[in-house]
Amino acid sequence: MPPETADDPRWARIVARDKIADGCFWYSVATTGIYCRPSCPSRTANPRNVQLHETLAAAKATGFRPCKRCNPDGISIEEENAAIIAQACRLIEESEEEPLLNDLAKAVGRSSSYFLLQYVAGDYNCLHQDLYGEHVFPLQVAILLSEPDRDFEGGEFVLIEQRPRRQSGAAVIPLRQGDAVVFAVHHRPVRGARGWYRVNLRHGVSKIRSGSRHTLGIIFHDAK
Numbered sequence: 001m002p003p004e005t006a007d008d009p010r011w012a013r014i015v016a017r018d019k020i021a022d023g024c025f026w027y028s029v030a031t032t033g034i035y036c037r038p039s040c041p042s043r044t045a046n047p048r049n050v051q052l053h054e055t056l057a058a059a060k061a062t063g064f065r066p067c068k069r070c071n072p073d074g075i076s077i078e079e080e081n082a083a084i085i086a087q088a089c090r091l092i093e094e095s096e097e098e099p100l101l102n103d104l105a106k107a108v109g110r111s112s113s114y115f116l117l118q119y120v121a122g123d124y125n126c127l128h129q130d131l132y133g134e135h136v137f138p139l140q141v142a143i144l145l146s147e148p149d150r151d152f153e154g155g156e157f158v159l160i161e162q163r164p165r166r167q168s169g170a171a172v173i174p175l176r177q178g179d180a181v182v183f184a185v186h187h188r189p190v191r192g193a194r195g196w197y198r199v200n201l202r203h204g205v206s207k208i209r210s211g212s213r214h215t216l217g218i219i220f221h222d223a224k
């Protein structure tokens with residue numbers, strides 16, 4: 001086995017179980033006879049037994065078996081979610097009128113509970129975090145489907161940061177129709193004078209004064 005695996009920058013990404021590296025390369029482990037994607041949750045192999053492959057075809061050509069834990073032949077959850085967002089955004093862009101949620105959900109093969117939120121006059125959404133289930137994907141997306149000042153008034157998207165030993169900071173994110181905001185579900189890293197620390201993040205929607213406001217919300221850890 002190539003002795004240089006431990007020195008290859010890709011090895012550090014395997015050790016870090018870097019999901020962003022998925023799809024960029026694969027690796028095989030001679031001692032177990034399996035091949036994996038970089039983010040595989042299995043115990044890290046000895047790099048002396050590891051061979052890196054630029055393509056999935058090259059990993060398969062080893063004759064090894066695909067790992068059952070990381071399913072290197074399949075599409076990853078990240079890739080699947082990215083594909084669904086791209087598909088939903090394309091549908092919204094291409095349709096003359098705001099697509100109905102049910103149609104949108106059907107078109108991307110998800111239940112309507114995968115998306116959406118509608119707020120009407122007098123409604124607001126208390127500051128909260130969408131934390132449920134066993135696993136939490138750290139980022140979520142909200143796409144505004146309605147046009148501010150035309151379809152509704154009020155209803156701003158608000159983010160509150162709770163910082164240790166400091167006052168909370170609030171930010172109103174100005175969104176137009178079709179804009180997407182990607183934000184942390186729970187914590188966000190912030191660089192301080194003494195290194196990185198994490199702040200607790202909550203999000204919500206201020207009171208709708210008139211009209212109705214539609215949002216497409218995607219919470220990945222709830223995705224089915």
Ligand SMILES: [Zn+2]
Nearest residue numbers: 036040067070
């Ligand atoms: Zn694996």
